Amino acid sequence: MSRFIIIFTVVLVGLFTLEMLDSVQAAAIQPFTSWLATISAGIIMPFDDGVIAYGRVIEHTAAQFAVSIEAGCNGVEATIVLIAGVLAFPATWMQKLAAILLGFLAVQAMNILRIISLFYLGQWDLAMFTWTHLYIWPVLIMLDVLIVFIVYLRYLSRQQAAVVPI
Amino acid sequence: MKPPTVRRFFGFVVLLLPTAFIIWHALGSVLAAPVVWVAGELLQWWLPELISEVTLDGTRMIIAASVGELNGAILPAAEAGNQLAFQLDTRTLTYSIPFYAALHFATPMESTLERFARGLLILWLLVIVGLVCTALKDLMLGLGDTFFEVQGLPPAAAIALTYQFSVLMVPPVAPVLLWAFEARNLGLFPQLIDKPAARQAQSESPDG
Numbered sequence: 001m002s003r004f005i006i007i008f009t010v011v012l013v014g015l016f017t018l019e020m021l022d023s024v025q026a027a028a029i030q031p032f033t034s035w036l037a038t039i040s041a042g043i044i045m046p047f048d049d050g051v052i053a054y055g056r057v058i059e060h061t062a063a064q065f066a067v068s069i070e071a072g073c074n075g076v077e078a079t080i081v082l083i084a085g086v087l088a089f090p091a092t093w094m095q096k097l098a099a100i101l102l103g104f105l106a107v108q109a110m111n112i113l114r115i116i117s118l119f120y121l122g123q124w125d126l127a128m129f130t131w132t133h134l135y136i137w138p139v140l141i142m143l144d145v146l147i148v149f150i151v152y153l154r155y156l157s158r159q160q161a162a163v164v165p166i
Numbered sequence: 167m168k169p170p171t172v173r174r175f176f177g178f179v180v181l182l183l184p185t186a187f188i189i190w191h192a193l194g195s196v197l198a199a200p201v202v203w204v205a206g207e208l209l210q211w212w213l214p215e216l217i218s219e220v221t222l223d224g225t226r227m228i229i230a231a232s233v234g235e236l237n238g239a240i241l242p243a244a245e246a247g248n249q250l251a252f253q254l255d256t257r258t259l260t261y262s263i264p265f266y267a268a269l270h271f272a273t274p275m276e277s278t279l280e281r282f283a284r285g286l287l288i289l290w291l292l293v294i295v296g297l298v299c300t301a302l303k304d305l306m307l308g309l310g311d312t313f314f315e316v317q318g319l320p321p322a323a324a325i326a327l328t329y330q331f332s333v334l335m336v337p338p339v340a341p342v343l344l345w346a347f348e349a350r351n352l353g354l355f356p357q358l359i360d361k362p363a364a365r366q367a368q369s370e371s372p373d374g
Contacts, residue, residue, distance in 0.1 A: 001350065016335060020327055072334045081339055135261040136187070142265070142338035143179065150172060 007088035015080045025071070030056070033074045036108070040069075040115045058115070063123045067115070075111035078141045079104050085149050091156055099155075103148040110144040178272035186264035186271075194225050197263060198256040201290050202227045205297035215316055216305060218249070227254040229301055233312060240312040252304040259296040259337055262289050266341035273349050285344045292340050296332035303329040 018024055033056050041053030050062040059066035082103045086096050114137045122129035190197065199222055206220025209229065218232040234246025243249040266289060270282050302325045306313045313319070320328075 012335070012339075013331070016331060017327060020330055071330075077334050078338075081335070134255075134258055138338045139183065139261065139265045142342060143176070146342055147176060154172070 004088045008084045011084040011087050012080060015083060016077070019076055019080065029071065029074070029076060032076070033069050033071075036074055036112070036115070037069050040112050040119070043112065044116060044119070058119055060119070060123060065119075065123045067119050067122060069115060073111075073115070075107045075141065078107045078111070078145050081142070082107065082145045082148060085145075086152065089153065089156070095156065095159075099148075099152045103145070103152070106148050107141065107144060110141055114141065175272055179268050182268040182272055183264065186267040187261075190261070190264040190267075195222055197260050198222060198225045198227070201260070201293045201297060202256060205294045205301070208294070208298055209301055213305070213316060216309065216313065218243070223253070225256050225260075227256055227297060227301075228252070229254070229304070231305070231309070233309065240309055250308060252301070252308060254297060254300050254304065256293070256297065258333060259293045259300075260289075262292070262337040262341050265338065266344055269341055269345035270348070273345065275349070281348055285341075285348065288344060289340060292332075292336050296336060299325070299328045299332040 019029060037053050037056050037058050041051055041058045044051045044058075048060070050060050052059050052061060056069045057066050058069075079100075083100055086099045086103065091099075118129060118133050118137070121132055202220065202222045205227065206229075209220060210217050214232075216231055216233065217229055219230040221228045221230070229252040231250040231252070232243055233240050234243045234248040234250055235241070236246040236248070240246075240250075263286065266285055267282070270285060271278070275281060302320075306322060306325055314322075319325075
């Protein structure tokens with residue numbers, strides 16, 4: 001348990017600090033966030049032709065409402081938590097890598113759902129948008145991370161059961 | 167107590183979350199008051215040159231600075247003829263409480279209220295740290311050079327990083343870690359991570 005806590009904390013704080021560096025923000029985080037905005041808009045556009053995306057902004061031209069995806073809204077922090085948990089738990093490197101990649105996809109799928117839901121919620125009621133954005137969605141995203149991590153632990157447990165020596 | 171299955175556990179959590187958030191919203195300043203009081207005392211003790219008063223307005227922590235602004239210059243409040251104030255939304259930190267409550271009460275355990283109270287105390291301590299970090303960031307951005315004239319303050323990068331960490335990471339992660347720590351020996355974890363599968367495979371092997 002103490003080994004898990006130490007590795008988890010070191011990786012969590014280390015990756016978070018790395019993410020906050022200006023150079024990392026400019027080279028990786030901001031382009032990724034723009035890409036996330038484009039993907040989200042790409043999912044909405046076939047159903048709503050009033051939507052455009054530029055940079056980190058998704059705008060509804062008819063409703064005259066726009067959201068900008070900022071640091072803390074791109075799922076990167078949730079992914080860092082998942083990476084810290086996976087790296088801290090004993091497994092092979094292939095298992096860890098697979099868990100991080102699949103977990104990243106699960107977190108981002110949830111995050112795109114979050115962006116789209118907030119985009120429409122904001123057009124309906126700004127107070128509800130603020131409340132959901134600041135308090136509800138961070139919890140749901142972290143719950144998603146927890147589910148992914150528990151599923152990963154179950155997978156590891158079954159793998160161990162399958163290779164019990166005879 | 168019989169541990170729940172994974173689906174049932176997460177189902178309970180999802181069912182409990184709306185109730186927990188409604189109670190948290192209704193309690194409002196009751197949950198914020200203790201942490202704002204402690205954070206306010208800490209800030210006034212640490213930065214008496216900059217802070218004259220810290221109060222609670224609903225769920226907002228109001229920091230009244232002992233300086234004001236006149237023609238773009240930061241001056242003592244008496245000279246400036248006004249007083250700068252900063253407001254912090256405590257809910258951006260205390261939403262960890264309903265999240266923890268949902269995880270905690272979805273997990274069957276002995277002395278559940280006592281354990282919840284201990285967890286709540288730890289979350290309150292983390293919220294105090296978060297409020298202090300947020301206040302430092304707001305004062306740094308609002309007061310500029312005047313802020314750094316105070317001796318013994320951390321560098322700007324450290325203030326920025328601890329603020330980001332305490333707002334972006336701590337509120338969603340701390341409840342999960344607290345819950346995992348208290349549930350680790352309660353039979354839930356082996357059930358969640360499918361230890362029975364491992365035991366079953368072991369018992370079915372020829373040599374047991």
